[in-house]
Each structure stands twice: as C-alpha cells, then as structure tokens.
Amino acid sequence: MTQQLRISATLQFTGQRIKRFTIVAVAALLTSCTEAPPAPYVWKLPADFPKPTVPADNPMSEAKVELGRFLFYDQQLSGNGQQSCASCHQQANAFSEPKTGSVGSTGELHRRNALALVNIAYNKTLTWAHDGLTDIEHQLLIPMFGEQPVELGITGHEDKVLQALAREPYPKLFKAAFGDEQVDFQRVTQSLASFVRSLLSLQSPFDRYAYQGDDSALSQQQINGMNLFFSERLECHHCHGGFNFTQSTSHEKQPLDRRPFHNTGLYFTDRQQVEGQGYPDKDRGLAEVTLNPADDGRFRAPTLRNIALSAPYMHDGSIATLPEVLQFYIEGGRNTAAGPYQGDGRRHPQKSAFVKGIDLTPEEQTALLAFLHSLTDPTFVQNPAFADPWR
Structure with missing residues (x-):
C-alpha cells in the first residue's frame, strides 16, 4: 500500500524527468521487495542424521x-x-x-x-x-x-x-x-x-547397511569384520567411534566439547628418552602446542571413512598400506630397529591404553580389512559437485 501511494503522488508531478526517475526507482524497489530471499542450504544427509554446526557469521549457501x-x-x-x-x-x-x-x-x-x-x-x-x-x-x-x-x-x-x-x-x-x-x-x-x-x-556400503536398511550391502565377511571392529576385544571404536569413525566429532546434537588426541606408540626414540620425550624433534604432536610433556606424540584420530583411498598412513605417512597399519596395531606399536628414530614405540609411557596389541587369526585380519574397505564411498570421489570446475 505504501508503494502504491508513492506512485500515485509521483504521477501528479508535471516534470516528466521527475516522473520517469521516480517511477523507475519505485519499480526497482517493488521488484526487490518481491524477490525471494536466498534459499536455506540443504544438507545432503540421510534421514535423521544431525546437521553439522556452522559459524553464525558464515552461513552456508x-x-x-x-x-x-x-x-x-x-x-x-x-x-x-x-x-x-x-x-x-x-x-x-x-x-x-x-x-x-x-x-x-x-x-x-x-x-x-x-x-x-x-x-x-x-x-x-x-x-x-x-x-x-x-x-x-x-x-x-x-x-x-x-x-x-x-x-x-x-x-x-x-x-x-x-x-x-x-x-x-x-x-x-x-x-x-x-x-x-x-x-x-x-x-x-x-x-x-x-x-x-x-x-x-555418507553413501558407503556400510551406510547402506547401517542407516538405510540394506542387509545385502555388506558381505558376511565384512559383517564379521564390523563385529570385530566394534568389539571390546579389539577396542578400535574407542578412538574411531560414532558415525564419523573418529572421537573428534561435533554437530547440532552433540553438546560435549570433545577434543581427544592419542599416542599410538609410533615412536620412542632412544636418544630422546633421557629428555622426557620419545617422539622425534621434528614432530612431537600436541605437545608442541600445549608445551605439556604428557602430550608427547599425541595426534587426532582421523576418520576411517574412505580410509582405503588415503594411503599412506599416520601423521608422517610412515606406514604405507592398510594391512601394515593393521599389523602395527596387532603389535601394539612399532619397534624401530635402526636409524635416527631407533627405539621401541610400544614402551612409550604416554601410549594410549587402547593400543595394547591384539591377537588376530589370518581370517579375522582379512575380515577386518574387508570391513574397512566397506567404508569407501564411490559417489564421494566421483561426485561432479566436488570436482574441478576449471576443466
């Protein structure tokens, strides 16, 4: 109504330039008032999945x-x-x-x-x-x-x-x-x-099995591996738990401020044991930030989603393949026999209690690796919405 009154009043002016200018300006105003506001961003999530948290000063679009x-x-x-x-x-x-x-x-x-x-x-x-x-x-x-x-x-x-x-x-x-x-x-x-x-x-075979009700999405071998993964015997899920397969998870339904870091026994160099630390000087992990010796060699556990595609592994890429990573955890850490990082990482005093070594048969190892491969999401690495737009 206000805009209509303004137009009527403007039309009574005798100056043609004023009329034209005002009508055009008001028409532009009317157009801008009728434009739809930006549509809210639609998260492409499975049903009932929590939305990620987003900073208030940078909303998604x-x-x-x-x-x-x-x-x-x-x-x-x-x-x-x-x-x-x-x-x-x-x-x-x-x-x-x-x-x-x-x-x-x-x-x-x-x-x-x-x-x-x-x-x-x-x-x-x-x-x-x-x-x-x-x-x-x-x-x-x-x-x-x-x-x-x-x-x-x-x-x-x-x-x-x-x-x-x-x-x-x-x-x-x-x-x-x-x-x-x-x-x-x-x-x-x-x-x-x-x-x-x-x-x-969020479209791996595991997701189809666990969240979409597709019982055929995983083989029996993968299901056996999944049961091993989530068992207290192996305790993998303590560091790689939840739907994102990492403890370091936050979302709209997760109010806890969880910032876990772990020492997995990758290093315990002989030279540095006398200095109260065991990881090489070139990278002591969280201890470099906190300056706390108790944080020596502690790193964030990354997600295991698409883990079969992201070799090499560990923070320094020092383990080349997924079977070698599994062997590392079977042994409860790594003993470096020679070289500048010589020492038995399994003896590091800050090593996580969950990295204690495990006894797995060859069949169980194969099943566990098969389960980890079920976390690969082919649509993720082929999604054109994520691809290079300059090509």
Missing part, C-alpha cells in the same frame, strides 16, 4: 559453496600461481594425496602428509595436532598465509592474488555469494570453508 569450489581448484590462489588447495587434497584420494609428506607451492617439503577432507564439517578440531583450531575459517589461514612451512604462500603476494581473483568467472560468483563483486580474503576464506563443509561422504 549454494552460491558460496560454488565460489569455494572454484577457489579450491584455482592455482592462482597461491603466491606464485603454481598450486591450489586441490594439489594436496585430491578427490580421487578422498581429498588427500598419495605422498608421505606434502610439498608446498615453493617446493618446500612438509613434515606431515595431507589429511583427507572427509566430513570435515563434523570435526571438532582440525589438522593433525592442535586443540585450539576448531573452525575451518581459521584453519584455512595456515595453508594460505603460513610461512613455516610455505604452502600456498600468499604472504607478500596478497595484491597479486586478489587481482587474479577479479578475472572471469569470479565477478558473477562473488556477486551471487555476497551480493556484490568485491573480492577480499575474508570472503575467500568463507567460501573455501563453505565448500570444504559440503564435502560429505
């Missing part, structure tokens, strides 16, 4: 996710134009990479391998060992601007990167996501975080 996808695969997001996020997080490998340690855009070798980006929206903590990184927006600043080590290497090249992000098709993507074409790093990180949150993997 399809437009932001799509902009983030372009940014994720864009090598111009690096300071020298040589690397993208996808260089180390490859879809075919469940957004990890088949390297012991990642290599940054300047060729610098990193001490850790790239974690798989699987259901990161549900993670309570991020990276291998940091109890203070709890949202993706802040974690992204490390690969983008970190200098020790250099990953994307944007620091010192900020203007160059922002200029590259002004080319096509970015103007329309930024406008769709934020209402105008302005490019800045806050919007870049918000969009990247939105895309990473969208990387959900």
Whole structure:
C-alpha cells in the first residue's frame, strides 16, 4: 500500500524527468521487495542424521559453496600461481594425496602428509595436532598465509592474488555469494570453508547397511569384520567411534566439547628418552602446542571413512598400506630397529591404553580389512559437485 501511494503522488508531478526517475526507482524497489530471499542450504544427509554446526557469521549457501569450489581448484590462489588447495587434497584420494609428506607451492617439503577432507564439517578440531583450531575459517589461514612451512604462500603476494581473483568467472560468483563483486580474503576464506563443509561422504556400503536398511550391502565377511571392529576385544571404536569413525566429532546434537588426541606408540626414540620425550624433534604432536610433556606424540584420530583411498598412513605417512597399519596395531606399536628414530614405540609411557596389541587369526585380519574397505564411498570421489570446475 505504501508503494502504491508513492506512485500515485509521483504521477501528479508535471516534470516528466521527475516522473520517469521516480517511477523507475519505485519499480526497482517493488521488484526487490518481491524477490525471494536466498534459499536455506540443504544438507545432503540421510534421514535423521544431525546437521553439522556452522559459524553464525558464515552461513552456508549454494552460491558460496560454488565460489569455494572454484577457489579450491584455482592455482592462482597461491603466491606464485603454481598450486591450489586441490594439489594436496585430491578427490580421487578422498581429498588427500598419495605422498608421505606434502610439498608446498615453493617446493618446500612438509613434515606431515595431507589429511583427507572427509566430513570435515563434523570435526571438532582440525589438522593433525592442535586443540585450539576448531573452525575451518581459521584453519584455512595456515595453508594460505603460513610461512613455516610455505604452502600456498600468499604472504607478500596478497595484491597479486586478489587481482587474479577479479578475472572471469569470479565477478558473477562473488556477486551471487555476497551480493556484490568485491573480492577480499575474508570472503575467500568463507567460501573455501563453505565448500570444504559440503564435502560429505555418507553413501558407503556400510551406510547402506547401517542407516538405510540394506542387509545385502555388506558381505558376511565384512559383517564379521564390523563385529570385530566394534568389539571390546579389539577396542578400535574407542578412538574411531560414532558415525564419523573418529572421537573428534561435533554437530547440532552433540553438546560435549570433545577434543581427544592419542599416542599410538609410533615412536620412542632412544636418544630422546633421557629428555622426557620419545617422539622425534621434528614432530612431537600436541605437545608442541600445549608445551605439556604428557602430550608427547599425541595426534587426532582421523576418520576411517574412505580410509582405503588415503594411503599412506599416520601423521608422517610412515606406514604405507592398510594391512601394515593393521599389523602395527596387532603389535601394539612399532619397534624401530635402526636409524635416527631407533627405539621401541610400544614402551612409550604416554601410549594410549587402547593400543595394547591384539591377537588376530589370518581370517579375522582379512575380515577386518574387508570391513574397512566397506567404508569407501564411490559417489564421494566421483561426485561432479566436488570436482574441478576449471576443466
């Protein structure tokens, strides 16, 4: 009614320019008032699954996710134009990479391998060992601007990167996501975080069996392996439990602030035992953040979803295959017989009580590995919505 009165009043003016201007302006106002508000983001989840928690200052939207996808695969997001996020997080490998340690855009070798980006929206903590990184927006600043080590290497090249992000098709993507074409790093990180949150993997054979009622989705061998996995005899589920197969899980129905980290007995170097620690100086895990010797060698247990696609394993990629990982837990840790890390990790005083060694027959080992393969989600690694849009 208010707009109608304004139009009627305007038409009584004799100045044609004033009438034309006012009518056009009011028509634009009417059009904007009738535009539908942005549709809420629809999480692609099985029935009754909890939604991930999302920061209030960065709500999800399809437009932001799509902009983030372009940014994720864009090598111009690096300071020298040589690397993208996808260089180390490859879809075919469940957004990890088949390297012991990642290599940054300047060729610098990193001490850790790239974690798989699987259901990161549900993670309570991020990276291998940091109890203070709890949202993706802040974690992204490390690969983008970190200098020790250099990953994307944007620091010192900020203007160059922002200029590259002004080319096509970015103007329309930024406008769709934020209402105008302005490019800045806050919007870049918000969009990247939105895309990473969208990387959900919940369509494995295990999911069809456990959550969709398809009794034929798992073989009897896989079911036997599943029963072993969740048994108190093996105790795998204590560190890799819940629907996301990791303790470090948070969602709308999970109010507990759980930030667990574990020492699995990977190292106990002879040289460093006398110094009150057992992990190599190059990576002591959570202890580097907390400065607490009790956190020596403690790392976050990653999800086991798509674990068969994300070799090599452990924080330093020092175990090459999934059968070797199983053998490591059968032995209750690792005894390094020679070399700079010589020592018996099984004797580390901070080793988790759940890593105590287990006795498995060959048939049980095969069944357990078969179950772990049932956590592979082919639709996740083939989903075109997650793929490189620049191709």
